[in-house]
Amino acid sequence: MKIDRLLEMVYVLFEKKTVTAKELSNYFEVSQRTIYRDLETLSAAGIPIYTSKGKGGGIRLLDNYVMKKSMVSEKDQLEIISSLQGMESLNVPGVEPVLKKLGVLFQRNDSKWIDVDFSHWGSGEDEKEKFKKLKNAIIHKKRIQFDYYSTNGEKSERVIEPLQLIFKGQAWYIYGFCMVRDDYRMFRVTRMKNLNVIAESFERCLVEESQIYQTETGIPITMVLKIDPPMAFRVYDEFEHGKIVKNEDGSFTVTKTLPENDWLYGYILSFGASAQVLQPMHLQSTIRGILEKSLMKYI
Structure with missing residues (x-):
C-alpha cells in the first residue's frame, strides 16, 4: 500500500540521511518516477524533503527535523512509544520492528519503561520457556501435553486445549478444555512439567469469564x-x-x-x-x- 511505502520512505531517510532516487527505487521495487511522485506527496504533507545534485548529492530531510513538527505531538509520541513497549514486553508479535521505526521517526531513545517476566523468582530458563510455549499454543490454537502434579503430589498426564493464561491468587494458571476429563479445567503453571505443544489444532473458543471461575476447585x-x-x-x-x-x-x-x-x-x-x-x-x-x-x- 502507498501509505505504508510513504511511512517506510520517511524512516529510510531518517536512518540513512541521504539516499538517491535509484536506491529508493530498488529498495521499494518501484520505478523512479513513482519515487518522485511519493516525494511530492510527502512534501505536500509538510515533510521537508530536499534534493541536491552532483557528487554526494541525493534526497534528504532537513537537518534536525523531527516527525512531531508536522504529525504527532510530543504527548502522543510518549503514549505511542510507551504502549508499544508494554506490548513488546508481553511478546506481542510484530511490535519490535514498528517500535524501532517509530523510535527513529520520533528521534526518541527513551528507556524501556516496562518489562514483564511471567516466571517466579529463582526460576530458570525452562520456566520462562514454558510461558512462551503457552502463549504460542493459545494464539495458534494448538493443543498442549504435560505432566500435572496435584496438591497431593499425584502425577497425571494431561492434554488440553489452552484458552487463556490467568494470574489469580498470587499464581499463574492456564485455563482450557481438558481432553482427559472432558471438561474445562484450571491448571497451576508451576505444577505443569514436561510441557509440549503438539501439532493438533482446535477450534474451541473462550467461554464467559464467570464460567471460567466456576470450574476452579473449591467454593x-x-x-x-x-x-x-x-x-x-x-x-x-x-x-x-x-x-x-x-x-x-x-x-x-x-x-x-x-x-x-x-x-x-x-x-x-x-x-x-x-x-x-x-x-x-x-x-x-x-x-x-x-x-x-x-x-x-x-x-
Missing part, C-alpha cells in the same frame, strides 16, 4: 484473618487496602475471598504463627486440625 469463601505486625509487608502486598484494618496493638485484621481448597490452607499456614483465622469457624477448625496432625509427627 469461594470470605475469610477474616488477624495477622501480627512482623507480617505487615505481606499484608500490604497481598490484601486490598480497603480490606485492611490496623488494630491498636499493631496487628491487622484482613478480609479476603478465595476458593476453599488445599492451596488456601497452605496460604494461611505460610504465615506461620503470625496469622489466626477469625472467621469462618469451620475454616478455623480445619486449620487447627492440620496443625494438630503436623504436631503429631514431632511427638
